[in-house]
Amino acid sequence: MNQKIKTTLLTTAAAMGLLVAGSLNASAKTYPIVTANNPARGGATTRNFVPTGSNALFTKAGTLKGAKLVASKATMAKLAESNKGQDYFFGYRVARTSNGYFYMKVVSFDKKYRGWIYVGKVNPQGAYQNTAGGLKLANTSKAAKMPSNTQVQLADPGTSHVIWNFPYMAQYGSKKLMKDTSDYANDTFTVTKSRRLTRGNTLYYKVVDNNDSDITGWIYYKGVTSDAAETEPSNPTSSNSVTVTFKDGTTGKTVGEKTLVDSSITAGSQPTYATKFVTTKIGNGNLVAGSLKSVMPGYDYEGLTTAQHKANGNAIIGAKYGSTITIFVSPNVAPKNGFLVTYFDLTKTAIVGKSAVVSSSSQTAKQLFASTFKDGGSVTVNGKKYTYKLADNRSISQDAKLGTSIAVNVRS
Structure with missing residues (x-):
């Protein structure tokens, strides 16, 4: 065979081999794996969330192979702005993937949506107020003013206003403790607590039967005699x-x-x-x-x-x-495992922002400060970059303590 032709064929074959190998390598995408998957710790009432709309909900952690979309970011954003308790989410498992991300398995209070959502690079277990990414801790109800008369009777015994284990839709799994209150029509109850739903502004009373302390739970405020409901303020309207x-x-x-x-x-x-x-x-x-x-x-x-x-x-x-x-x-409250930082621009002699800096592990105050603020590095505050210099902050870097507010000098 002509040596020139032979060389050309060998060169072409080698090139084709490289192309095939390159195609195989390009298609061999690697996916992270789950390295931990545990039940969420803490009482049920500490694990209620609203979505932020910044992350979607998937059948498994979104970066895992085979993850399918359950609810898009747009859908989660709508649920975030909802005024219905049904659209809160309850968290019940926390997983960590091999790329260091944390995900939480959640279900909406009405059970319509269930899946995994990204919650940041810090394990939220036991510190759900620090949950990041696609979820934010929610207060589904708040303490309300007690009625002037706490001795009440049922306003309409029967099935209209019954007794619940939690105010309706203030907690995932809220259920009726009794479906018919007719048997207690003549009993007197004592109002022991009063709470108002954050979404919907509805008022509920916790009551206990004076004849049987085992008969206790939450009831809509209009479900008891009007004397107890007299302190209910005007419901929010477009006029007030x-x-x-x-x-x-x-x-x-x-x-x-x-x-x-x-x-x-x-x-x-x-x-x-x-x-x-x-x-x-x-x-x-x-x-x-x-x-x-x-x-x-x-x-x-x-x-x-x-x-x-x-x-x-x-x-x-x-x-x-x-x-x-x-x-x-x-x-204005410093996180226990970090600092509340107020940034002061030495160039403009003005405060330019404030933010919380939180440790991602068991760092000391000096370690956290050193890893966050690097000499000659940049700091982003309110979307703008500023220069940090150790010479401007030497005493601050030495004296900073976890759980405190500090002022950091930067230059624009």
């Missing part, structure tokens, strides 16, 4: 309430939503603007915090940018009854 969505000024994430009800509004007095009322509840969004501490514990307006203060002021000034406004806030 303003809904406030609170967002973390640094992360941009929603950290709470509250419906403020103005009890002074009557049928004959229905103003359009709610500026004065909102100001008494949450201040002016800048230096004056009003009653923000009671509305959103753990947050204030310090550490926000000038633009965010201005946006808050405009939102409050333009607030109308029946509307929803967005207010930026800043955390």
